[in-house]
Amino acid sequence: NRFHQNIMTDLLFTEKDLITSLKDYITAEQSKLERVKKWAEKMDALSVTATQDPEGFLGHPVNAFKLMKRLNTEWAELESLVLSDMSEGFVSNLTIQRQHFPNDDDQVGAAKALMRLQDTYKLDTSVMASGDLPGETHLGLSRLTVDDCYDLGKVAYSEADYFHTELWMSQALQQLEGGEEPASAAADAVTILDYLSYSIYQQGELERALEYTRQLLRLDSTHQRANGNLKYFEYQLDKQKKVEEDEKKEEDDEEGTVREEEKTKGERGTADYLPERRKYEQLCRGEGIKMTPRRQSRMFCRYFDNNRHPKFVIAPVKEEDEWDRPHILRYHDIVSDAEIELVKQLAKPRLRRATISNPITGVLETAHYRISKSAWLTSYEHKVVDKINQRIEDITGLDVTTAEELQVTRWQNYGVGGQYEPHFDFGRKDEPDAFKELGTGNRIATWLLYMSNVSSGGATVFTDVGAAVLPKKGSAVFWYNLFPSGEGDYRTRHAACPVLVGNKWGE
Secondary structure: OOOOHHHHHHHHHHHHHHHHHHHHHHHHHHHHHHHHHHHHHHHHHHHHHHHHOHHHHHOOHHHHHHHHHHHHHHHHHHHHHHHOOOOHHHHHHHHHHHOOOOOHHHHHHHHHHHHHHHHHOOOOHHHHHHOOOOOOOOOOOOOOOHHHHHHHHHHHHHOOOHHHHHHHHHHHHHHHHOOOOOOOOOOOHHHHHHHHHHHHHHOOOHHHHHHHHHHHHHHOOOOHHHHHHHHHHHHHHHHHHOOOHHHHHHHHHHHHHHHHHHHHHOOOOOOOOOHHHHHHHHHHOOOOOOOOHHHHOOOOEEEEOOOOOOOOOOOOEEEEEEEOOOOEEEEEOOOOHHHHHHHHHHHHHHOEEOOEEOOOOOOEEOOOOEOOEEEEEOOOOOHHHHHHHHHHHHHHOOOHHHOOOEEEEEEEOOOOOOOEEEEOOOOOOOOOOOOHHHOOOOOOEEEEEEOOOOOEEOOEEEOOOOEEEOOOOOOEEEEEOEOOOOOEOHHHOEEEOOEEEOEEEEO
16 A cells, blocks of 8 residues: 555545535625525516506606616626636646545455455454444544445455455445435345345355345336346255265265354454464454463563673663563663654655565565555664664674664554564574575674554554563563574564554564
8 A cells, every 4th residue: 555654644634625615616606696696686576566567667768777787788698607717726636636535446455455454353343343342542534434434345255355345235235224224225135135145145045045035026126137147046055955965964064163153253254264373363453372381470660780780780670571582671761752753754755665575585575464654764863763772782683784664654544454464573594584685694693762642453463372462652662583503593583463452663
């Protein structure tokens, strides 16, 4: 998605300007109509008087002159007034701004992101439609209309995702039957039922597909496709009844269980969900593997001075164990709010779609599963970057001169659902050397600094061991990717969960 925070914020203010321009146009039109109305009322009163005694009225020379003048001049002026285009300024402004607007691909991407959030966080469709999301704190402007739900269903249908097609078309139908009026004529009950019956049929539920088809035909008995589907579904059901009853019951029970489980989890009705994906989504929701009380009792918080490092003797840093195997540490209050704002301001102008190293070619490229914006900052650009790098070196004892540039990443949700799915930070033996150009070898360790809190979602999860680390502004999480031998620690496989509400900054 090409819309990062700066552009999305600009779009908000662009829309505000367009609304102001639209209101100016409405005011101008109302003023024009008011002038026309007053002239019409004046002419109406005059005409009533004049036509009661035409000869007597025209017998007055002034009235005769004014009639000639009105028909020759004033009606022409009125014509010009009526034909005057008050919308020119608004239309011109709109035309100029449209080149920066999202396109169809952007809208589809945002719709798919909403469904990805729905799956990951097991959100009920009606809850998403109401806009009442966990951690949601803003103005209550986030409700999805009948048309919105219908459009989401159409996007799912275009992707052959019949599971989400059913969910969102069902929600659209529910709101329609609840009395909500659609803004578009396309989102009517017949069209929605048509999508519903077909998407349910594609999921193998003939009886329900047949019921929705009959419901459609009760509204429009001449619907050609529905009449054809009715016969086809009845024929298919009749064939099913010829199958031995016990076998049918066993198959229905098995399929029904799988389907019910999928709906409960809010997952896609496909068979390509890997166990890691399920574990990833569980951890993002705060479920999954938990540390035993015995292991938990060995986790501590402490003041850390890194063997009496001169900078930490008087002011040691606050260190906390987040996980034991692999050892994941969190350092609290590592950067100040002022430093965070400086880094953000440095990064904002250059935020770009983040890239990953292709495991086959070694070439950096964008990937559908890494949906975030990144910018790279060097220590010579600003003293705050140098200070942070030096702080990392002082705390970890690692030489940052061989570290990569400071990568500032923004995982945003503006309907984008930013995430980075399970990956390793180190290069594996079966990959081309992704770090060859750096001339520094493999990545020894990862330092992840959180520069914002997140209202909901956005955890960093370790899928192999079941650890989940929540964003906390000003804190940093640190772990080693390699063993002392130089071998990769495969337990460090981790992922960034999508941000449900809010925005997440990290570096």
